[in-house]
Amino acid sequence: MSSLTSQTAASPVKQKLPRHVAIIMDGNGRWAKRRLMPRIAGHRAGVEAVRGIVKACARKGIEVLTLFAFSSENWRRPREEVGLLMDLLLSALEREAQKLHENDVCLRFIGDRSAFSAKLSEKMAEAEVLTAANTGLKLVIAVNYGGRWDITQAARRLARQVATGELAAEAIDEALLQGQLSLADLPEPDLFIRTGGEQRVSNFLLWQLAYTELYFTDTLWPDFNDQSFEAALASFAGRQRRFGRTGDQVEQMQGA
Numbered sequence: 001m002s003s004l005t006s007q008t009a010a011s012p013v014k015q016k017l018p019r020h021v022a023i024i025m026d027g028n029g030r031w032a033k034r035r036l037m038p039r040i041a042g043h044r045a046g047v048e049a050v051r052g053i054v055k056a057c058a059r060k061g062i063e064v065l066t067l068f069a070f071s072s073e074n075w076r077r078p079r080e081e082v083g084l085l086m087d088l089l090l091s092a093l094e095r096e097a098q099k100l101h102e103n104d105v106c107l108r109f110i111g112d113r114s115a116f117s118a119k120l121s122e123k124m125a126e127a128e129v130l131t132a133a134n135t136g137l138k139l140v141i142a143v144n145y146g147g148r149w150d151i152t153q154a155a156r157r158l159a160r161q162v163a164t165g166e167l168a169a170e171a172i173d174e175a176l177l178q179g180q181l182s183l184a185d186l187p188e189p190d191l192f193i194r195t196g197g198e199q200r201v202s203n204f205l206l207w208q209l210a211y212t213e214l215y216f217t218d219t220l221w222p223d224f225n226d227q228s229f230e231a232a233l234a235s236f237a238g239r240q241r242r243f244g245r246t247g248d249q250v251e252q253m254q255g256a
Ligand code: IPE
Pocket: 025, 026, 027, 028, 029, 030, 031, 069, 070, 071, 074, 085, 196
């Protein structure tokens, strides 16, 4: 091992960390199926993995963690599974909100809430109010979220401003549209992780992923642990983000 490598290994603080990590937590159903268990058992095990990743991000000082919990397309699943997922979300929220608050986590939900039960919407709003002033990890849970929905609702808001005469159509640019998206006030994801082996975005953060580093792993979500996360972070740290520039330009900028 060269001295440079051992130095890097001895000082993990120096590793380039993402500010914002966004995760598609996939593979719960297959995890359960392999154990001859019902799919919901996989979702329950998935909640445990969520606890683990939240702790890891808080410990590392990562600013934002966005988790895809339920997509706008997941309503297509069997009624029973959808119902059980909603129950699981509600019970996890009731159980964890206070603990998250004690750990200085600021919780936020993104997605179309109009489809949820009154009780679930209430609990979501309560947890957001409870943790709003916290300055630790920002934990964003995407529920009934779709990237296309997000862009559409942003466009609708701008259209309303145009209709009332507040805004000229010609004045609409990327920054204005971005300002109406769900994560407008947060840095864009630096690292995207999808577990469960599929290599697709499944209508997650479409706009925001424009320059995100993508990482795919076969590990099923309930099995995703600290070690799996370290592997993703190491992959991220080894990448050169060019944002359209040449590699030489980036090296010059970093050296300056
Ligand atoms: C992800 O796991 C959780 C949700 C989509 C709610 P899946 O339930 O999609 O698990 P697989 O893909 O069937 O294994």
